[in-house]
Amino acid sequence: MSTGDEVLLEARGLSKTFGHVRALQDANFSAGAGEVTALIGDNGAGKSTLVKCLSGAQQPDHGEIRFGGRPLRLDSPATAQRAGIETVFQDLALASDLDAATNLFLGRELVRPGVLGRFGFLDRRRMRAEAVQAFAELGVNLSDVRAPVAGLSGGQRQSVAVARSVAWATRLIFMDEPTAALGVVQRERVLDTIRRVRDRGVAVVLISHNMPEVLAVADRVEVLRLGRRVARFRAADTTLEELVGAMTGAIDREDQQ
Numbered sequence: 715m716s717t718g719d720e721v722l723l724e725a726r727g728l729s730k731t732f733g734h735v736r737a738l739q740d741a742n743f744s745a746g747a748g749e750v751t752a753l754i755g756d757n758g759a760g761k762s763t764l765v766k767c768l769s770g771a772q773q774p775d776h777g778e779i780r781f782g783g784r785p786l787r788l789d790s791p792a793t794a795q796r797a798g799i800e801t802v803f804q805d806l807a808l809a810s811d812l813d814a815a816t817n818l819f820l821g822r823e824l825v826r827p828g829v830l831g832r833f834g835f836l837d838r839r840r841m842r843a844e845a846v847q848a849f850a851e852l853g854v855n856l857s858d859v860r861a862p863v864a865g866l867s868g869g870q871r872q873s874v875a876v877a878r879s880v881a882w883a884t885r886l887i888f889m890d891e892p893t894a895a896l897g898v899v900q901r902e903r904v905l906d907t908i909r910r911v912r913d914r915g916v917a918v919v920l921i922s923h924n925m926p927e928v929l930a931v932a933d934r935v936e937v938l939r940l941g942r943r944v945a946r947f948r949a950a951d952t953t954l955e956e957l958v959g960a961m962t963g964a965i966d967r968e969d970q971q
């Protein structure tokens with residue numbers, strides 16, 4: 715990375731085609747440990763496709779992904795999770811019939827040893843207590859963590875999805891528009907949470923259309939346009955105008971990096 719930080723995740727030359735649509739065309743991307751990298755770009759620039767390819771939800775047609783200095787083949791989301799990579803998707807991927815606490819632990823339920831030491835029991839009490847704490851940290855007021863998430867507001871569901879990823883990410887977390895459905899207070903809490911996770915040494919990749927939010931929370935910004943990275947900035951050294959210029963094509967700085 716031109717900034718001299720430790721690169722945790724690096725993608726080189728990723729391409730992904732859907733029929734005639736070239737969603738990614740030789741796209742590069744990098745994210746460093748302990749920093750927030752904003753991934754920005756106009757509608758259809760390829761941001762979600764890039765995140766899906768980097769979190770195992772989709773496979774690129776071409777290109778190389780390196781993680782912690784080694785090639786990493788992401789054939790499924792489970793592979794990414796085992797590597798410490800968590801994702802908050804735009805469509806949230808919650809199990810709507812299950813309650814918030816169960817969603818938080820879905821697939822990773824806490825088990826306490828059985829009396830005979832052979833059979834484990836789901837430790838629901840501990841799961842609920844930890845869920846209440848995780849949601850409180852995000853400023854989410856759920857009157858009942860045992861109610862199915864289908865009955866929650868869009869913002870509450872979004873916070874459940876954020877809480878789940880934050881709880882499990884050990885190395886990298888992708889957040890695709892994590893504040894889109896949130897009110898002002900919850901939005902600030904999520905931004906605080908992003909900073910806290912970053913300060914834990916985790917790499918945070920934030921997709922956002924909200925440029926003031928990007929400038930408030932990101933350390934670096936990478937810009938995609940027409941499926942390619944076209945610019946990178948240090949957030950402290952750039953402006954809203956410059957970011958918009960890179961997204962629309964008025965500025966192309968990738969060759970200078």
Ligand SMILES: Nc1ncnc2c1ncn2[C@@H]1O[C@H](COP(=O)(O)OP(=O)(O)OP(=O)(O)O)[C@@H](O)[C@H]1O
Binds near residue numbers: 757759762764
């Ligand atoms: N599963 C798919 N099938 C067909 N086309 C797709 C599919 N996924 C993405 N695309 C197309 O690929 C291009 C990039 O889409 P993508 O969702 O990655 O962009 P984006 O930058 O995340 O956009 P937005 O900000 O609007 O969410 C778009 O033209 C989109 O229509």
